[in-house]
Every structure is written in structure tokens, then in C-alpha cells.
Amino acid sequence: MTIFIFCRQLAMTGACMVLMTGTALAWPLMSGDTRRSECVEALALASAQFRSDAFSMRAPLPIAVAAMSRLVLSISEEHIEAGDAQSADPDVFGKMTYPGNPNTLRNVYWKISPQNGKRLIVAESQVGWRGDQYSYYLADPSLPVDTFLVDPEQLRTLGLKPVIAEVWRPLQLLQNSVSGQLWAIDQNEERSWDVYILDEAGMSARCHIAFMSNVTPAVRLLPKPAQRFATLLAEALGPGTNEGTLQPTARIKNLVEQAWANAAMRPWALKRDPYNSRAEVDEGLEKWAMRGPKYRRAYRAIHRQYPQAVAALASYYRATFSKSPRAARQMAAQSIDYLYRCTFVFHREP
Known part of the structure; x- marks a missing residue:
């Protein structure tokens, strides 16, 4: 078997792409904290999605593959341009609708039980033909949730900055059925997913799953x-x-x-x-x-x-x-x- 190693993308990807003639490409590939259970679970989901006939890697997650976790704030459609796309588990997330101007602002989702001394807030606002934008905040539990029922610019004046700002697709938020650990899959890129963990360190990406080499187009x-x-x-x-x-x-x-x-x-x-x-x-x-x-x-x-x-x-x-x-x-x-x-x-x- 002849192995060709393409390293032209090394500076962008941090690794060479290996193509083995006579075999399928060994994708998806994961980097980062590859032993963490949430990352292992995410890779299983990614592999199932990759091998399915779903046109887009942004399609709804094949959650049956993930035996340890369940979706608690998620989207179930590939196309979400019409907005208002999230579905919440009412035992985990509450939902409030913005008062006033419905043409620009939609909903605020908030985690009912704080975790690691912080409450996760998800703000959803209408933008344009691509749909809504979503921002994620880690707030002090003593802060009233209705504080976030304002324009995002007003939140910045209050010193409330999102940990993830204005993404076009909401994160798929999951919860471990045993530990209660909250984690998320970011599907904003067709070529890759990022896996976020909500823990003592805040909300940070712990592993990266790539579906193809970083070649554009x-x-x-x-x-x-x-x-x-x-x-x-x-x-x-x-x-x-x-x-x-x-x-x-x-x-x-x-x-x-x-x-x-x-x-x-x-x-x-x-x-x-x-x-x-x-x-x-x-x-x-x-x-x-x-x-x-x-x-x-x-x-x-x-x-x-x-x-x-x-x-x-x-x-x-x-x-x-x-x-x-x-x-x-x-x-x-x-x-x-x-x-x-x-x-x-x-x-x-x-």
C-alpha cells in the first residue's frame, strides 16, 4: 500500500493529511482532550453522522449513538433560517420571550439549576436571511434572568460579555444522564465540530473533530x-x-x-x-x-x-x-x- 502524506496544510491544521491509496480516508479525526468521555461520545456521533446519507454535517445529531447523554437544548432541523429553532428540555432549561420588539429579539433560555457557581444563559436574536444569532453567557446565579431580556448592546454596557458570541447555529447542548455534566457540540462549521465542556474552568472547547482537511474550496x-x-x-x-x-x-x-x-x-x-x-x-x-x-x-x-x-x-x-x-x-x-x-x-x- 502506498501512503502519500500531504503537508501543505500543516501550518493551518497542525497535522499532515494521510491518504492511503486503496482505502477510504480515515475521517473524522479528533484532536485535543481525546480521552475525555464527552469527546469520545462526540466522536461516535460524528462518525455516525459522517457515514450516514445526511447531506450536511449540520443535520440533527444521531443521538441514539450517544448512550450516556441526552439533548437538553437543541435543534432538530438542518435548515433553521426561519429562526426560533431551539427545543428545550423543560426540566433543565427555562424559556423567556423578549418583550417589546419581536422583529429583532426572540428568546432567552436559562439553565434552571446553576452549575459550578454559574448559570448558563442563551440569548437568541433575529438577524436576517441566514436566520437567528445565538450568544452564550455564564452569569452569577444571583443575577435575575430577566436582566438578559434586552438588546445585546445593553448587556455589554452592564459588563456582561458572552463566552460565545453571535453564532449562526445554536450549540447542541447535551447532559450526561449519570453525572449531570452539561456539554455542547458546536456545528457552526461544515468541516468540523468543536466540543465544549461546562465545568469549573467555565465553558471552553476541549476537543476538535475534523471531517476533512483544511482546503478551501x-x-x-x-x-x-x-x-x-x-x-x-x-x-x-x-x-x-x-x-x-x-x-x-x-x-x-x-x-x-x-x-x-x-x-x-x-x-x-x-x-x-x-x-x-x-x-x-x-x-x-x-x-x-x-x-x-x-x-x-x-x-x-x-x-x-x-x-x-x-x-x-x-x-x-x-x-x-x-x-x-x-x-x-x-x-x-x-x-x-x-x-x-x-x-x-x-x-x-x-
């Missing part, structure tokens, strides 16, 4: 013909400037980036159908190409590169996942078809 993990295909698709999609509040192109770009990451690391996760069928995308792009010579050249370039991307990806799958030539070709064809279709959205007539 993720398509750079794939052969050059696939990278070229991704570039052509992105150029056809366009920058999406001045699109207002809903930011449709930005949403598509986020989806496509995750799809390329899956194509590289978890191709079995490219299961759910994009909005458009293959026929609808082909028809939409044919009409788009009729706008002028520049568009026709871009259209032809995409279709010339398409079979080259499939062939290169098939070779990658044979080497990385030990697939037979036929299985690798089928997987590559499915992946490239998925990327082609999810890059474009052509609205259907009612």
Missing part, C-alpha cells in the same frame, strides 16, 4: 478536471450581486460548496434530488446560451468538460474508496450530475 481535494468543471459552473451561475435580502445566489453557492465537499469525502451523501430534473437544467441552460456568443461559449465549455470531470472523479473514487471501475464510474456520474443540477435553479411554471 473543497473541490481542490479533487482532480484538476473536476476543479475546472466546478469553475465553469460557478462562472455560469454568476456572482449574484445586488440580490436583496433573500440572497438566492449566495444560498446556492453555500449549497454547492457543501456538495463538492461531499463529492470529495462523502459521495454517498449526494442522495436527495436537487430542485430541478436533469431535463429541466438542460433546457434552462440551452435557453440561457441563446443570450449571445459569450453564453454559447460558456455552455459549450461546460459540456466539453463534463465527461472529463466524470472520468477524473471515477479514478479518484477507485483510489480513495477502493471501488471497482464500474462502481467508481457510476458513483462519479451520479456526483457530477448532482453538482450540475444543484448549481442552477430554473423555476417551474405552476
Whole structure:
């Protein structure tokens, strides 16, 4: 077995990525306090999530894997842009709704029983098209909870600073069923999770779980013909400037980036159908190409590169996942078809 060690990302990741030809990549990988029970439990959850067909590593946790803990303040949906996404165990967390302006502020969640001399407070506020933001405070138990029913800027004037500030996804808060220990998984990054422990030291990250090497964009993990295909698709999609509040192109770009990451690391996760069928995308792009010579050249370039991307990806799958030539070709064809279709959205007539 030939082992190739890629150390170009050493400065960013702190470790070299090891790729063994003929085997699957040994992900996810954990660093930090790897023997701590919560970290071991989190790695089991991460491994189950990674090997599932869930499109995103931000999908709801496969909590059945974690026999020792239960969710006490969590989200059960992958897409939380509509906000107000958290569910609380009423035996562990109380909930108060902001009075006054409902257009900017939502809820405050507070741990009913203080732990290690501190009360955990979670403040939830509306922001924009990406959903809500969440801030985490460790407060003196003598401080009334309704102190936090104000704008976060007012809290700063009171000297109340969050230990984790304004994240776009709330932490998945768990509690050990035996010890009562509160801990959390931060899923704000698609490429990794951080595991926080609430103890005498406060609330701090104790271990880090990575799902892929620190390469951006993720398509750079794939052969050059696939990278070229991704570039052509992105150029056809366009920058999406001045699109207002809903930011449709930005949403598509986020989806496509995750799809390329899956194509590289978890191709079995490219299961759910994009909005458009293959026929609808082909028809939409044919009409788009009729706008002028520049568009026709871009259209032809995409279709010339398409079979080259499939062939290169098939070779990658044979080497990385030990697939037979036929299985690798089928997987590559499915992946490239998925990327082609999810890059474009052509609205259907009612």
C-alpha cells in the first residue's frame, strides 16, 4: 500500500493529511482532550453522522449513538433560517420571550439549576436571511434572568460579555444522564465540530473533530478536471450581486460548496434530488446560451468538460474508496450530475 502524506496544510491544521491509496480516508479525526468521555461520545456521533446519507454535517445529531447523554437544548432541523429553532428540555432549561420588539429579539433560555457557581444563559436574536444569532453567557446565579431580556448592546454596557458570541447555529447542548455534566457540540462549521465542556474552568472547547482537511474550496481535494468543471459552473451561475435580502445566489453557492465537499469525502451523501430534473437544467441552460456568443461559449465549455470531470472523479473514487471501475464510474456520474443540477435553479411554471 502506498501512503502519500500531504503537508501543505500543516501550518493551518497542525497535522499532515494521510491518504492511503486503496482505502477510504480515515475521517473524522479528533484532536485535543481525546480521552475525555464527552469527546469520545462526540466522536461516535460524528462518525455516525459522517457515514450516514445526511447531506450536511449540520443535520440533527444521531443521538441514539450517544448512550450516556441526552439533548437538553437543541435543534432538530438542518435548515433553521426561519429562526426560533431551539427545543428545550423543560426540566433543565427555562424559556423567556423578549418583550417589546419581536422583529429583532426572540428568546432567552436559562439553565434552571446553576452549575459550578454559574448559570448558563442563551440569548437568541433575529438577524436576517441566514436566520437567528445565538450568544452564550455564564452569569452569577444571583443575577435575575430577566436582566438578559434586552438588546445585546445593553448587556455589554452592564459588563456582561458572552463566552460565545453571535453564532449562526445554536450549540447542541447535551447532559450526561449519570453525572449531570452539561456539554455542547458546536456545528457552526461544515468541516468540523468543536466540543465544549461546562465545568469549573467555565465553558471552553476541549476537543476538535475534523471531517476533512483544511482546503478551501473543497473541490481542490479533487482532480484538476473536476476543479475546472466546478469553475465553469460557478462562472455560469454568476456572482449574484445586488440580490436583496433573500440572497438566492449566495444560498446556492453555500449549497454547492457543501456538495463538492461531499463529492470529495462523502459521495454517498449526494442522495436527495436537487430542485430541478436533469431535463429541466438542460433546457434552462440551452435557453440561457441563446443570450449571445459569450453564453454559447460558456455552455459549450461546460459540456466539453463534463465527461472529463466524470472520468477524473471515477479514478479518484477507485483510489480513495477502493471501488471497482464500474462502481467508481457510476458513483462519479451520479456526483457530477448532482453538482450540475444543484448549481442552477430554473423555476417551474405552476
